Amino acid sequence: MKYSKxxxxxxxxxxxxxxKDMKEIQCPWWCSGEGTDYAIIVCYLPKEExxxxxxxxxxxxxxxxxxxxxxxxxxKKPDWIS
Numbered sequence: 001m002k003y004s005k006x007x008x009x010x011x012x013x014x015x016x017x018x019x020k021d022m023k024e025i026q027c028p029w030w031c032s033g034e035g036t037d038y039a040i041i042v043c044y045l046p047k048e049e050x051x052x053x054x055x056x057x058x059x060x061x062x063x064x065x066x067x068x069x070x071x072x073x074x075x076k077k078p079d080w081i082s
């Protein structure tokens with residue numbers, strides 16, 4: 001499967017969770033930092049999915065394409081992913 005790996009800012013700093021449950025698509029997301037009026041999110045989405053369906057206020061978007069989801073010490077596999 002092809003994925004988009006995305007890094008972006010969202011204006012929701014108190015509740016920056018996605019608008020749609022990502023458990024259904026089994027793709028992870030993490031908050032990697034916060035600023036005064038934004039949160040920085042890193043997530044994977046299937047290539048055909050639209051980021052704005054999950055975070056409608058996303059901006060400063062960086063995107064790369066990959067064939068796999070990579071977990072690291074910083075970006076660990078969430079418990080809800082099987």
